[in-house]
Amino acid sequence: xxxxxxxxxxxxxxxxxxxxxxxxxxxxxxxxxxxxxxxxxxxxxxxxxxxxxxxxxxxxxxxxxxxxxxxxxxxxxxxxxxxxxxxxxxxxxxxxxxxxxxxxxxxxxxxxxxxxxxxxxxxxxxxxxxxxxxxxxxxxxxxxxxxxxxxxxxxxxxxxxxxxxxxxxxxxxxxxxxxxxxxxxxxxxxxxxxxxxxxxxxxxxxxxxxxxxxxxxxxxxx
Amino acid sequence: xxxxxxxxxxxxxxxxxxxxxxxxxxxxxxxxxxxxxxxxxxxxxxxxxxxxxxxxxxxxxxxxxxxxxxxxxxxxxxxxxxxxxxxxxxxxxxxxxxxxxxxxxxxxxxxxxxxxxxxxxxxxxxxxxxxxxxxxxxxxxxxxxxxxxxxxxxxxxxxxxxxxxxxxxxxxxxxxxxxxxxxxxxxxxxxxxxxxxxxxxxxxxxxxxxxxxxxxxxxxxx
DNA sequence: CGACTTATTGAACTAATTCAACGGCAGTGG
DNA sequence: CCACTGCCGTTGAATTAGTTCAATAAGTCG
Numbered sequence: 001x002x003x004x005x006x007x008x009x010x011x012x013x014x015x016x017x018x019x020x021x022x023x024x025x026x027x028x029x030x031x032x033x034x035x036x037x038x039x040x041x042x043x044x045x046x047x048x049x050x051x052x053x054x055x056x057x058x059x060x061x062x063x064x065x066x067x068x069x070x071x072x073x074x075x076x077x078x079x080x081x082x083x084x085x086x087x088x089x090x091x092x093x094x095x096x097x098x099x100x101x102x103x104x105x106x107x108x109x110x111x112x113x114x115x116x117x118x119x120x121x122x123x124x125x126x127x128x129x130x131x132x133x134x135x136x137x138x139x140x141x142x143x144x145x146x147x148x149x150x151x152x153x154x155x156x157x158x159x160x161x162x163x164x165x166x167x168x169x170x171x172x173x174x175x176x177x178x179x180x181x182x183x184x185x186x187x188x189x190x191x192x193x194x195x196x197x198x199x200x201x202x203x204x205x206x207x208x209x210x211x212x213x214x215x216x217x218x219x220x221x222x
Numbered sequence: 223x224x225x226x227x228x229x230x231x232x233x234x235x236x237x238x239x240x241x242x243x244x245x246x247x248x249x250x251x252x253x254x255x256x257x258x259x260x261x262x263x264x265x266x267x268x269x270x271x272x273x274x275x276x277x278x279x280x281x282x283x284x285x286x287x288x289x290x291x292x293x294x295x296x297x298x299x300x301x302x303x304x305x306x307x308x309x310x311x312x313x314x315x316x317x318x319x320x321x322x323x324x325x326x327x328x329x330x331x332x333x334x335x336x337x338x339x340x341x342x343x344x345x346x347x348x349x350x351x352x353x354x355x356x357x358x359x360x361x362x363x364x365x366x367x368x369x370x371x372x373x374x375x376x377x378x379x380x381x382x383x384x385x386x387x388x389x390x391x392x393x394x395x396x397x398x399x400x401x402x403x404x405x406x407x408x409x410x411x412x413x414x415x416x417x418x419x420x421x422x423x424x425x426x427x428x429x430x431x432x433x434x435x436x437x438x439x440x441x442x443x444x
Numbered sequence: 445c446g447a448c449t450t451a452t453t454g455a456a457c458t459a460a461t462t463c464a465a466c467g468g469c470a471g472t473g474g
Numbered sequence: 475c476c477a478c479t480g481c482c483g484t485t486g487a488a489t490t491a492g493t494t495c496a497a498t499a500a501g502t503c504g
Contacts, residue, residue: 052350054436060353062346077339082438083346117299123345124284124305128274130352131282131397135460166482175353180460182484214276357492388450402492404452 020095024048024087030071031085038081039095041071046091047164050083051172061173063119066146068153070096073116089164125215130175133214135184138174140213143194147203163201188212242317246270246309252293253307260303261317263293268313269386272305273394283395285341288368290375292318295338311386347437352397355436357406360396362435365416369425385423410434 022041024030030041030048043065050063050072062083065071071085075098122145129141143163150161167185168178176184188194193209195202203209244263246252252263252270265287272285272294284305287293293307297320344367351363365385372383389407390400398406410416415431417424425431 052346052438054350054354058354060350062349074339074342077335077342079339079343082343113299117296117301120296120299120342120345121301121304123342123349124274127284127345127348127352128276128282130349132276132280167484168482177461178483179462179485183460186484389452390450399493400451401453401494405492408452 022093022095024091024093026087026089028087028091029084030087030091030093031081033081033084035081037075037098040073040075040098041093042096043067043069043071044092044094046093047088048085048091049088049169049173050085052083059172060175061169063123064146064173066149066153067155069119070112070115073112073119076112076116088169135174135176135180136187136212137214138176139170139181139184139188140193140209141215142170142173143196143201143203144206144209144213144215147201147206159204159206160200160202162199163196164199244315244317246313246315248309248311250309250313251306252309252313252315253303255303255306257303259297259320262295262297262320263315264318265289265291265293266314266316268315269310270307270313271310271391271395272307274305281394282397283391285345286368286395288371288375289377291341292334292337295334295341298334298338310391357396357398357402358409358434359436360398361392361403361406361410362415362431363437364392364395365418365423365425366428366431366435366437369423369428381426381428382422382424384421385418386421 021044024046031038045067048065048071049061050065051059051061053059063072065085071093072081075081125141125145129138133141146163147156147161150156155161165173167181170176171178171181174181185194185196189196191212192204193212195204243266244252246268253260267289270287270293271283272287273281273283275281285294287307293315294303297303347363347367351360355363368385369378369383372378377383387395389403392398393400393403396403407416407418411418413434414426415434417426
Protein backbone atom coordinates (compact mmCIF):
# COMPACT_ATOMS: atom_id res chain seq x y z
CA UNK A 1 0.00 0.00 0.00
CA UNK A 2 2.90 2.28 0.62
CA UNK A 3 4.24 2.97 -2.81
CA UNK A 4 2.41 0.73 -5.19
CA UNK A 5 1.76 3.36 -7.84
CA UNK A 6 -0.94 1.33 -9.48
CA UNK A 7 -1.45 3.02 -12.82
CA UNK A 8 -5.16 2.97 -13.36
CA UNK A 9 -6.65 3.78 -16.73
CA UNK A 10 -9.79 5.34 -15.36
CA UNK A 11 -9.64 8.86 -14.09
CA UNK A 12 -13.00 8.41 -12.48
CA UNK A 13 -12.54 8.71 -8.75
CA UNK A 14 -15.47 6.57 -7.86
CA UNK A 15 -17.30 3.64 -9.23
CA UNK A 16 -21.00 3.86 -9.93
CA UNK A 17 -23.03 4.75 -6.87
CA UNK A 18 -24.73 1.40 -6.80
CA UNK A 19 -21.41 -0.26 -6.20
CA UNK A 20 -20.25 -1.08 -2.71
CA UNK A 21 -16.54 -0.68 -3.29
CA UNK A 22 -14.60 2.37 -4.25
CA UNK A 23 -10.97 3.13 -4.61
CA UNK A 24 -8.93 6.29 -4.63
CA UNK A 25 -5.47 7.35 -5.57
CA UNK A 26 -3.29 9.71 -3.56
CA UNK A 27 -4.75 13.23 -3.46
CA UNK A 28 -8.16 12.14 -4.59
CA UNK A 29 -11.08 13.27 -2.48
CA UNK A 30 -13.29 10.88 -0.59
CA UNK A 31 -15.39 13.87 0.39
CA UNK A 32 -15.35 17.56 -0.27
CA UNK A 33 -16.18 20.42 2.03
CA UNK A 34 -19.85 21.18 2.51
CA UNK A 35 -20.85 18.53 0.06
CA UNK A 36 -24.19 16.81 0.27
CA UNK A 37 -24.36 13.98 2.78
CA UNK A 38 -22.67 11.26 0.79
CA UNK A 39 -22.06 7.76 1.98
CA UNK A 40 -19.85 6.84 4.86
CA UNK A 41 -16.78 4.89 3.85
CA UNK A 42 -15.11 2.12 5.69
CA UNK A 43 -11.46 2.09 4.77
CA UNK A 44 -10.36 -1.38 3.74
CA UNK A 45 -6.84 -0.58 2.67
CA UNK A 46 -4.67 2.52 2.58
CA UNK A 47 -4.60 5.79 4.48
CA UNK A 48 -6.70 8.94 4.23
CA UNK A 49 -7.06 12.14 6.19
CA UNK A 50 -9.41 14.99 6.96
CA UNK A 51 -7.98 18.50 7.07
CA UNK A 52 -8.64 22.19 7.03
CA UNK A 53 -6.84 24.81 5.01
CA UNK A 54 -6.50 28.40 6.20
CA UNK A 55 -6.68 31.24 3.70
CA UNK A 56 -2.92 31.80 3.80
CA UNK A 57 -2.12 28.17 3.12
CA UNK A 58 -1.57 26.82 6.60
CA UNK A 59 -2.97 23.33 6.82
CA UNK A 60 -3.94 21.21 9.79
CA UNK A 61 -4.85 17.57 9.42
CA UNK A 62 -7.60 16.82 11.91
CA UNK A 63 -8.08 13.10 11.49
CA UNK A 64 -6.25 10.16 10.05
CA UNK A 65 -8.17 7.21 8.66
CA UNK A 66 -6.51 3.82 8.67
CA UNK A 67 -7.80 0.43 7.53
CA UNK A 68 -10.92 -0.48 9.49
CA UNK A 69 -11.84 3.14 10.22
CA UNK A 70 -15.13 4.76 9.29
CA UNK A 71 -14.95 7.91 7.36
CA UNK A 72 -16.43 9.93 8.80
CA UNK A 73 -18.53 8.37 11.57
CA UNK A 74 -19.85 11.61 12.96
CA UNK A 75 -21.77 12.35 9.79
CA UNK A 76 -24.23 9.78 11.08
CA UNK A 77 -25.19 12.34 13.70
CA UNK A 78 -26.61 14.56 11.03
CA UNK A 79 -23.70 16.79 10.19
CA UNK A 80 -22.37 17.46 6.73
CA UNK A 81 -18.70 17.20 5.98
CA UNK A 82 -17.19 20.49 7.08
CA UNK A 83 -13.74 19.39 6.02
CA UNK A 84 -12.46 17.59 2.96
CA UNK A 85 -11.22 14.05 3.17
CA UNK A 86 -8.42 13.04 0.87
CA UNK A 87 -6.51 9.84 0.18
CA UNK A 88 -2.89 9.82 1.28
CA UNK A 89 -2.09 6.53 -0.42
CA UNK A 90 -4.01 4.24 -2.68
CA UNK A 91 -7.22 3.51 -0.86
CA UNK A 92 -9.78 0.75 -1.10
CA UNK A 93 -13.02 1.54 0.71
CA UNK A 94 -16.52 0.25 1.18
CA UNK A 95 -19.49 2.53 0.78
CA UNK A 96 -21.98 2.32 3.63
CA UNK A 97 -25.43 3.81 3.94
CA UNK A 98 -25.57 6.96 6.04
CA UNK A 99 -27.86 5.90 8.84
CA UNK A 100 -29.54 8.14 11.38
CA UNK A 101 -28.58 7.18 14.90
CA UNK A 102 -32.07 6.50 16.17
CA UNK A 103 -32.74 3.97 13.44
CA UNK A 104 -29.82 1.80 14.26
CA UNK A 105 -29.14 -1.23 16.35
CA UNK A 106 -27.41 -4.56 16.08
CA UNK A 107 -23.90 -5.86 15.99
CA UNK A 108 -22.50 -3.78 13.18
CA UNK A 109 -23.81 -0.60 14.72
CA UNK A 110 -22.18 -1.43 18.01
CA UNK A 111 -18.83 -1.41 16.27
CA UNK A 112 -19.77 1.78 14.57
CA UNK A 113 -20.50 3.60 17.82
CA UNK A 114 -17.31 2.38 19.33
CA UNK A 115 -15.52 3.71 16.30
CA UNK A 116 -17.08 7.13 16.81
CA UNK A 117 -16.26 7.02 20.48
CA UNK A 118 -12.64 6.16 19.73
CA UNK A 119 -12.38 9.00 17.27
CA UNK A 120 -13.59 11.48 19.86
CA UNK A 121 -11.14 10.11 22.38
CA UNK A 122 -8.24 10.38 19.96
CA UNK A 123 -9.28 13.87 18.99
CA UNK A 124 -9.34 14.92 22.62
CA UNK A 125 -5.87 13.51 23.13
CA UNK A 126 -4.65 15.56 20.21
CA UNK A 127 -6.05 18.72 21.72
CA UNK A 128 -3.73 18.13 24.65
CA UNK A 129 -0.78 17.35 22.44
CA UNK A 130 -1.24 20.27 20.07
CA UNK A 131 -1.89 22.67 22.90
CA UNK A 132 0.72 21.72 25.43
CA UNK A 133 3.45 19.46 24.12
CA UNK A 134 6.87 19.93 22.62
CA UNK A 135 7.77 19.00 19.08
CA UNK A 136 9.34 15.73 20.14
CA UNK A 137 6.34 14.78 22.23
CA UNK A 138 4.05 15.58 19.33
CA UNK A 139 5.90 13.45 16.84
CA UNK A 140 6.24 10.66 19.38
CA UNK A 141 2.49 10.77 20.00
CA UNK A 142 1.80 10.49 16.30
CA UNK A 143 4.11 7.59 15.60
CA UNK A 144 2.93 5.77 18.68
CA UNK A 145 -0.71 6.23 17.78
CA UNK A 146 -0.09 5.00 14.27
CA UNK A 147 1.69 1.92 15.48
CA UNK A 148 -0.92 1.06 18.05
CA UNK A 149 -3.86 1.60 15.74
CA UNK A 150 -2.25 -0.53 13.08
CA UNK A 151 -1.44 -3.17 15.64
CA UNK A 152 -5.10 -3.38 16.61
CA UNK A 153 -5.85 -4.17 13.00
CA UNK A 154 -3.11 -6.75 12.76
CA UNK A 155 -1.09 -4.58 10.42
CA UNK A 156 2.13 -4.56 12.40
CA UNK A 157 4.98 -6.99 12.00
CA UNK A 158 6.84 -7.34 15.24
CA UNK A 159 8.09 -3.90 16.08
CA UNK A 160 7.47 -2.57 12.60
CA UNK A 161 4.68 -1.09 10.56
CA UNK A 162 4.19 0.85 7.36
CA UNK A 163 4.58 4.61 7.55
CA UNK A 164 3.75 6.18 4.20
CA UNK A 165 3.49 9.75 5.48
CA UNK A 166 5.88 12.37 4.17
CA UNK A 167 7.53 14.73 6.63
CA UNK A 168 5.29 17.47 5.37
CA UNK A 169 2.23 15.40 6.21
CA UNK A 170 3.65 14.69 9.64
CA UNK A 171 4.10 18.44 10.00
CA UNK A 172 0.46 19.08 9.11
CA UNK A 173 -0.62 16.49 11.65
CA UNK A 174 1.53 17.78 14.48
CA UNK A 175 1.25 21.50 13.80
CA UNK A 176 4.97 21.86 13.08
CA UNK A 177 6.99 22.86 10.04
CA UNK A 178 8.45 20.18 7.79
CA UNK A 179 11.94 21.39 8.63
CA UNK A 180 11.40 21.02 12.31
CA UNK A 181 9.82 17.61 11.87
CA UNK A 182 12.98 16.58 10.10
CA UNK A 183 15.20 17.78 12.90
CA UNK A 184 12.96 16.26 15.53
CA UNK A 185 13.01 12.88 13.81
CA UNK A 186 16.79 13.02 13.77
CA UNK A 187 16.88 13.58 17.48
CA UNK A 188 14.50 10.69 18.00
CA UNK A 189 16.65 8.48 15.82
CA UNK A 190 19.84 9.30 17.65
CA UNK A 191 18.09 8.64 20.94
CA UNK A 192 17.03 5.24 19.64
CA UNK A 193 13.34 6.05 19.97
CA UNK A 194 12.44 5.18 16.40
CA UNK A 195 13.91 3.82 13.22
CA UNK A 196 12.26 5.33 10.21
CA UNK A 197 13.33 4.74 6.66
CA UNK A 198 11.92 3.82 3.31
CA UNK A 199 8.36 4.34 4.55
CA UNK A 200 8.76 1.82 7.34
CA UNK A 201 8.68 2.53 11.03
CA UNK A 202 10.38 0.41 13.67
CA UNK A 203 9.95 1.05 17.35
CA UNK A 204 12.74 -0.59 19.31
CA UNK A 205 11.34 0.28 22.73
CA UNK A 206 7.64 0.92 22.94
CA UNK A 207 7.84 1.89 26.57
CA UNK A 208 10.48 4.50 25.92
CA UNK A 209 8.45 5.99 23.10
CA UNK A 210 5.35 6.15 25.30
CA UNK A 211 7.41 7.96 27.87
CA UNK A 212 8.62 10.39 25.26
CA UNK A 213 5.09 11.04 24.08
CA UNK A 214 3.92 12.02 27.56
CA UNK A 215 0.56 10.50 26.81
CA UNK A 216 -1.03 9.48 30.05
CA UNK A 217 0.21 9.18 33.59
CA UNK A 218 3.83 8.37 33.96
CA UNK A 219 6.31 8.71 36.79
CA UNK A 220 8.45 11.78 36.56
CA UNK A 221 10.76 13.53 38.93
CA UNK A 222 8.61 15.05 41.61
CA UNK B 223 2.91 26.80 30.52
CA UNK B 224 0.82 26.70 33.62
CA UNK B 225 2.66 25.25 36.52
CA UNK B 226 1.28 22.50 38.74
CA UNK B 227 -0.61 24.45 41.37
CA UNK B 228 -3.42 21.98 41.16
CA UNK B 229 -5.75 23.16 43.81
CA UNK B 230 -8.93 21.29 43.02
CA UNK B 231 -10.91 21.00 46.18
CA UNK B 232 -12.01 17.54 47.06
CA UNK B 233 -15.24 18.23 48.76
CA UNK B 234 -18.30 16.19 48.20
CA UNK B 235 -19.23 16.96 44.67
CA UNK B 236 -22.70 15.58 44.33
CA UNK B 237 -26.03 15.73 46.02
CA UNK B 238 -27.95 12.57 46.76
CA UNK B 239 -28.24 10.40 43.69
CA UNK B 240 -32.01 10.43 43.73
CA UNK B 241 -32.08 14.16 43.15
CA UNK B 242 -32.45 15.59 39.69
CA UNK B 243 -30.66 18.82 40.36
CA UNK B 244 -27.13 19.33 41.48
CA UNK B 245 -24.99 22.29 42.06
CA UNK B 246 -21.29 22.84 42.28
CA UNK B 247 -18.96 25.53 43.40
CA UNK B 248 -15.81 26.59 41.60
CA UNK B 249 -13.17 23.82 41.55
CA UNK B 250 -15.64 21.12 42.46
CA UNK B 251 -15.71 18.06 40.24
CA UNK B 252 -18.69 17.07 38.17
CA UNK B 253 -16.78 13.98 37.18
CA UNK B 254 -13.42 12.45 37.94
CA UNK B 255 -11.04 10.62 35.71
CA UNK B 256 -11.81 6.97 35.05
CA UNK B 257 -14.78 7.08 37.33
CA UNK B 258 -17.72 4.77 36.87
CA UNK B 259 -20.26 5.91 34.27
CA UNK B 260 -22.14 8.47 36.30
CA UNK B 261 -25.03 10.50 35.05
CA UNK B 262 -24.81 12.99 32.25
CA UNK B 263 -25.38 16.55 33.37
CA UNK B 264 -27.11 19.28 31.54
CA UNK B 265 -25.67 22.58 32.66
CA UNK B 266 -28.43 24.97 33.62
CA UNK B 267 -26.30 27.81 34.87
CA UNK B 268 -22.59 28.49 35.18
CA UNK B 269 -19.50 27.25 33.39
CA UNK B 270 -17.50 24.05 33.64
CA UNK B 271 -14.63 22.45 31.76
CA UNK B 272 -12.95 19.18 30.97
CA UNK B 273 -9.17 19.04 31.05
CA UNK B 274 -6.05 16.92 31.19
CA UNK B 275 -3.05 17.44 33.38
CA UNK B 276 0.43 16.32 32.34
CA UNK B 277 2.81 14.93 34.95
CA UNK B 278 4.87 18.10 35.03
CA UNK B 279 1.85 20.29 35.63
CA UNK B 280 1.03 21.44 32.13
CA UNK B 281 -2.72 21.60 31.71
CA UNK B 282 -4.89 21.67 28.64
CA UNK B 283 -8.60 22.33 28.85
CA UNK B 284 -10.29 20.22 26.19
CA UNK B 285 -13.90 21.30 26.46
CA UNK B 286 -15.90 24.13 27.90
CA UNK B 287 -19.45 23.57 29.09
CA UNK B 288 -21.86 26.47 29.05
CA UNK B 289 -25.54 26.67 30.01
CA UNK B 290 -27.54 24.28 27.89
CA UNK B 291 -24.61 21.97 27.23
CA UNK B 292 -24.54 18.27 28.02
CA UNK B 293 -21.69 17.08 30.05
CA UNK B 294 -20.39 14.96 28.61
CA UNK B 295 -22.52 13.78 25.67
CA UNK B 296 -20.04 11.29 24.35
CA UNK B 297 -20.34 9.13 27.43
CA UNK B 298 -23.62 8.02 25.93
CA UNK B 299 -21.55 6.16 23.34
CA UNK B 300 -20.26 3.88 26.02
CA UNK B 301 -17.05 5.57 27.04
CA UNK B 302 -16.06 6.38 30.58
CA UNK B 303 -14.82 9.79 31.54
CA UNK B 304 -11.15 9.83 30.62
CA UNK B 305 -10.79 13.38 31.83
CA UNK B 306 -12.05 15.18 34.90
CA UNK B 307 -14.76 17.79 34.62
CA UNK B 308 -14.64 20.67 37.02
CA UNK B 309 -16.80 23.70 37.70
CA UNK B 310 -15.27 27.05 36.79
CA UNK B 311 -18.02 29.10 38.42
CA UNK B 312 -21.02 28.24 40.50
CA UNK B 313 -22.92 25.66 38.50
CA UNK B 314 -26.50 24.45 38.54
CA UNK B 315 -27.01 21.25 36.59
CA UNK B 316 -29.60 18.60 35.92
CA UNK B 317 -28.75 14.95 36.23
CA UNK B 318 -29.85 12.88 33.26
CA UNK B 319 -29.91 9.13 32.81
CA UNK B 320 -27.01 7.79 30.79
CA UNK B 321 -28.80 6.29 27.81
CA UNK B 322 -27.33 3.88 25.30
CA UNK B 323 -27.59 5.23 21.77
CA UNK B 324 -29.59 2.36 20.36
CA UNK B 325 -32.36 2.83 22.90
CA UNK B 326 -33.05 6.41 22.07
CA UNK B 327 -35.47 8.32 19.92
CA UNK B 328 -37.79 11.27 20.16
CA UNK B 329 -37.52 15.00 20.35
CA UNK B 330 -35.26 15.33 23.35
CA UNK B 331 -32.79 12.87 21.92
CA UNK B 332 -32.64 14.78 18.70
CA UNK B 333 -31.33 17.75 20.62
CA UNK B 334 -28.90 15.49 22.40
CA UNK B 335 -27.39 14.17 19.18
CA UNK B 336 -27.08 17.63 17.80
CA UNK B 337 -25.29 18.59 20.97
CA UNK B 338 -22.81 15.77 20.49
CA UNK B 339 -22.37 16.68 16.87
CA UNK B 340 -21.70 20.30 17.78
CA UNK B 341 -19.14 19.28 20.34
CA UNK B 342 -17.25 17.23 17.78
CA UNK B 343 -17.36 20.11 15.34
CA UNK B 344 -16.05 22.55 17.90
CA UNK B 345 -13.34 20.13 18.94
CA UNK B 346 -12.23 19.77 15.35
CA UNK B 347 -12.07 23.52 14.98
CA UNK B 348 -9.84 23.68 18.03
CA UNK B 349 -7.45 21.15 16.54
CA UNK B 350 -6.90 23.61 13.71
CA UNK B 351 -6.51 26.53 16.06
CA UNK B 352 -4.15 24.84 18.49
CA UNK B 353 -2.09 23.34 15.71
CA UNK B 354 -1.76 26.19 13.29
CA UNK B 355 -2.78 29.55 14.65
CA UNK B 356 -1.00 32.45 16.31
CA UNK B 357 -1.65 33.53 19.86
CA UNK B 358 -3.93 36.34 18.80
CA UNK B 359 -5.94 34.06 16.53
CA UNK B 360 -6.28 31.56 19.33
CA UNK B 361 -7.59 34.05 21.84
CA UNK B 362 -9.87 35.59 19.23
CA UNK B 363 -11.28 32.16 18.43
CA UNK B 364 -11.99 31.52 22.08
CA UNK B 365 -13.72 34.81 22.79
CA UNK B 366 -15.71 34.57 19.60
CA UNK B 367 -16.84 31.04 20.33
CA UNK B 368 -17.88 32.00 23.83
CA UNK B 369 -19.90 34.92 22.61
CA UNK B 370 -21.65 33.00 19.88
CA UNK B 371 -22.45 30.03 22.06
CA UNK B 372 -23.88 32.29 24.73
CA UNK B 373 -25.84 34.19 22.13
CA UNK B 374 -27.47 30.99 20.95
CA UNK B 375 -28.68 30.52 24.51
CA UNK B 376 -29.91 34.07 24.78
CA UNK B 377 -27.22 34.93 27.29
CA UNK B 378 -25.76 37.91 25.49
CA UNK B 379 -26.83 41.50 25.95
CA UNK B 380 -26.22 43.44 22.80
CA UNK B 381 -22.52 43.19 22.14
CA UNK B 382 -21.76 41.96 25.62
CA UNK B 383 -21.65 38.75 27.57
CA UNK B 384 -20.25 37.38 30.79
CA UNK B 385 -16.65 36.21 30.75
CA UNK B 386 -15.73 34.68 34.09
CA UNK B 387 -12.50 33.03 32.90
CA UNK B 388 -9.21 34.07 34.41
CA UNK B 389 -6.26 34.67 32.12
CA UNK B 390 -4.74 31.48 33.37
CA UNK B 391 -7.83 29.56 32.31
CA UNK B 392 -7.72 31.25 28.93
CA UNK B 393 -4.11 30.13 28.74
CA UNK B 394 -5.04 26.54 29.47
CA UNK B 395 -7.73 26.68 26.80
CA UNK B 396 -5.53 28.20 24.13
CA UNK B 397 -2.29 26.41 24.90
CA UNK B 398 -0.48 29.63 25.81
CA UNK B 399 1.10 30.96 28.99
CA UNK B 400 -0.87 33.32 31.22
CA UNK B 401 1.71 36.02 30.60
CA UNK B 402 1.34 35.77 26.87
CA UNK B 403 -2.43 35.75 27.13
CA UNK B 404 -2.18 39.01 29.00
CA UNK B 405 -0.02 40.60 26.35
CA UNK B 406 -2.20 39.27 23.57
CA UNK B 407 -5.33 40.67 25.16
CA UNK B 408 -3.66 44.04 25.40
CA UNK B 409 -2.91 44.00 21.71
CA UNK B 410 -6.51 43.05 20.99
CA UNK B 411 -7.76 45.85 23.19
CA UNK B 412 -5.59 48.46 21.55
CA UNK B 413 -6.76 47.24 18.17
CA UNK B 414 -10.34 47.65 19.32
CA UNK B 415 -11.12 43.97 18.83
CA UNK B 416 -12.44 43.41 22.33
CA UNK B 417 -13.23 45.20 25.52
CA UNK B 418 -12.68 42.99 28.50
CA UNK B 419 -12.99 44.09 32.08
CA UNK B 420 -14.58 43.08 35.32
CA UNK B 421 -15.48 39.66 33.91
CA UNK B 422 -17.49 41.15 31.08
CA UNK B 423 -16.69 40.90 27.41
CA UNK B 424 -17.79 43.40 24.81
CA UNK B 425 -17.19 42.86 21.12
CA UNK B 426 -17.45 46.15 19.26
CA UNK B 427 -17.07 44.62 15.81
CA UNK B 428 -18.00 41.00 15.44
CA UNK B 429 -16.87 40.88 11.85
CA UNK B 430 -13.43 42.19 12.71
CA UNK B 431 -13.04 39.64 15.47
CA UNK B 432 -14.07 36.83 13.14
CA UNK B 433 -11.47 38.03 10.71
CA UNK B 434 -8.86 38.06 13.47
CA UNK B 435 -9.78 34.55 14.51
CA UNK B 436 -9.15 33.21 11.02
CA UNK B 437 -12.09 30.91 11.39
CA UNK B 438 -14.04 29.74 8.44
CA UNK B 439 -15.12 32.73 6.44
CA UNK B 440 -18.82 32.74 6.96
CA UNK B 441 -21.04 34.83 9.12
CA UNK B 442 -23.10 32.45 11.12
CA UNK B 443 -26.33 34.01 9.83
CA UNK B 444 -28.41 33.50 12.92
C1' DC C 445 -5.85 44.89 57.74
C1' DG C 446 -3.54 40.54 55.97
C1' DA C 447 -3.60 36.64 52.91
C1' DC C 448 -4.39 35.28 48.48
C1' DT C 449 -5.35 35.16 43.80
C1' DT C 450 -5.20 37.65 39.48
C1' DA C 451 -3.38 41.13 36.28
C1' DT C 452 0.50 43.67 34.49
C1' DT C 453 5.22 44.82 33.13
C1' DG C 454 10.30 44.12 31.99
C1' DA C 455 14.19 41.51 30.46
C1' DA C 456 16.49 37.34 29.17
C1' DC C 457 15.96 33.23 26.91
C1' DT C 458 14.60 29.28 23.74
C1' DA C 459 11.85 26.37 20.87
C1' DA C 460 10.35 26.60 16.63
C1' DT C 461 10.03 29.17 12.19
C1' DT C 462 11.74 31.11 8.04
C1' DC C 463 14.64 31.46 4.18
C1' DA C 464 17.71 29.37 1.27
C1' DA C 465 20.43 26.00 -0.71
C1' DC C 466 21.76 21.24 -2.01
C1' DG C 467 21.43 16.17 -2.99
C1' DG C 468 18.86 12.05 -3.91
C1' DC C 469 15.36 9.71 -6.24
C1' DA C 470 11.48 8.74 -9.30
C1' DG C 471 8.91 9.70 -13.18
C1' DT C 472 8.88 11.86 -17.83
C1' DG C 473 10.07 12.68 -22.24
C1' DG C 474 13.18 13.06 -26.03
C1' DC D 475 19.84 5.84 -22.85
C1' DC D 476 20.34 10.55 -20.68
C1' DA D 477 18.74 15.06 -19.45
C1' DC D 478 15.02 17.38 -17.24
C1' DT D 479 11.71 18.23 -13.69
C1' DG D 480 9.47 17.97 -9.38
C1' DC D 481 9.15 16.15 -4.85
C1' DC D 482 11.26 14.92 -0.72
C1' DG D 483 14.66 14.87 2.75
C1' DT D 484 18.54 17.28 4.80
C1' DT D 485 21.44 21.10 6.50
C1' DG D 486 22.84 25.93 7.94
C1' DA D 487 22.04 30.61 9.47
C1' DA D 488 19.16 34.26 10.90
C1' DT D 489 14.85 35.53 12.90
C1' DT D 490 10.74 35.53 15.79
C1' DA D 491 6.82 34.14 18.51
C1' DG D 492 6.18 32.67 22.64
C1' DT D 493 8.25 31.25 27.26
C1' DT D 494 10.44 31.85 31.60
C1' DC D 495 11.72 34.26 35.59
C1' DA D 496 10.88 37.86 38.55
C1' DA D 497 8.86 41.68 40.54
C1' DT D 498 5.02 44.87 41.30
C1' DA D 499 0.21 46.44 41.27
C1' DA D 500 -4.54 45.61 41.85
C1' DG D 501 -8.64 43.26 43.21
C1' DT D 502 -11.19 39.98 46.61
C1' DC D 503 -12.58 38.21 50.87
C1' DG D 504 -12.40 36.78 55.64
